[in-house]
Amino acid sequence: GDSVTQMEGPVTLSEEAFLTINCTYTATGYPSLFWYVQYPGEGLQLLLKATKADDKGSNKGFEATYRKETTSFHLEKGSVQVSDSAVYFCALSDRNTGGFKTIFGAGTRLFVKA
Amino acid sequence: NAGVTQTPKFQVLKTGQSMTLQCAQDMNHEYMSWYRQDPGMGLRLIHYSVGAGITDQGEVPNGYNVSRSTTEDFPLRLLSAAPSQTSVYFCASSRGRAIGGNTIYFGEGSWLTVV
Numbered sequence: 001g002d003s004v005t006q007m008e009g010p011v012t013l014s015e016e017a018f019l020t021i022n023c024t025y026t027a028t029g030y031p032s033l034f035w036y037v038q039y040p041g042e043g044l045q046l047l048l049k050a051t052k053a054d055d056k057g058s059n060k061g062f063e064a065t066y067r068k069e070t071t072s073f074h075l076e077k078g079s080v081q082v083s084d085s086a087v088y089f090c091a092l093s094d095r096n097t098g099g100f101k102t103i104f105g106a107g108t109r110l111f112v113k114a
Numbered sequence: 115n116a117g118v119t120q121t122p123k124f125q126v127l128k129t130g131q132s133m134t135l136q137c138a139q140d141m142n143h144e145y146m147s148w149y150r151q152d153p154g155m156g157l158r159l160i161h162y163s164v165g166a167g168i169t170d171q172g173e174v175p176n177g178y179n180v181s182r183s184t185t186e187d188f189p190l191r192l193l194s195a196a197p198s199q200t201s202v203y204f205c206a207s208s209r210g211r212a213i214g215g216n217t218i219y220f221g222e223g224s225w226l227t228v229v
Contacts, residue, residue, distance in 0.1 A: 043220030
């Protein structure tokens, strides 16, 4: 079945450092790819998404590019802030069925130190 | 702008007790679902619904029941609580089928402890 694999955390960075969180996927169809973020004590919220190969999703300085050839969707940010401390989830869903069967990775916790 | 509302936020149950987690959304979304979040395992789908009167099982449905009598509400029932059901539960909703996939909107979570 479909699956998502993320790098294990926690990831600890100093403020203004460069961030990469790796995500690879396995899918039988042609999925849409998502990054969700969970701040402490809250539910998940969409950070960015990409719906076809070579698309780049971006939001709040975060970027991820849909790489079909390497089945990857790595999250990057050029300069992290303390407020970026959260858990980040990579996810996929079938492009034709909507969001109700979205599959999530295990999540990567990010700590950013001042 | 309420979005997805879950209650209660925290609950402690004794083994064998039953309870219902309530979920309501005010966005007129067709799809609703329940996930549980456990350390190191991400979110796992328990049950989902693609519209009023229609429900189906997700990855980990055992020990849980759902119903969808209205578009807005999607309660999750624990029939006989077990310690293995200690988890954080998230209700979520999204619009109906659309090419390219839909954004999921999550509630704030319900922390459940079974002792």
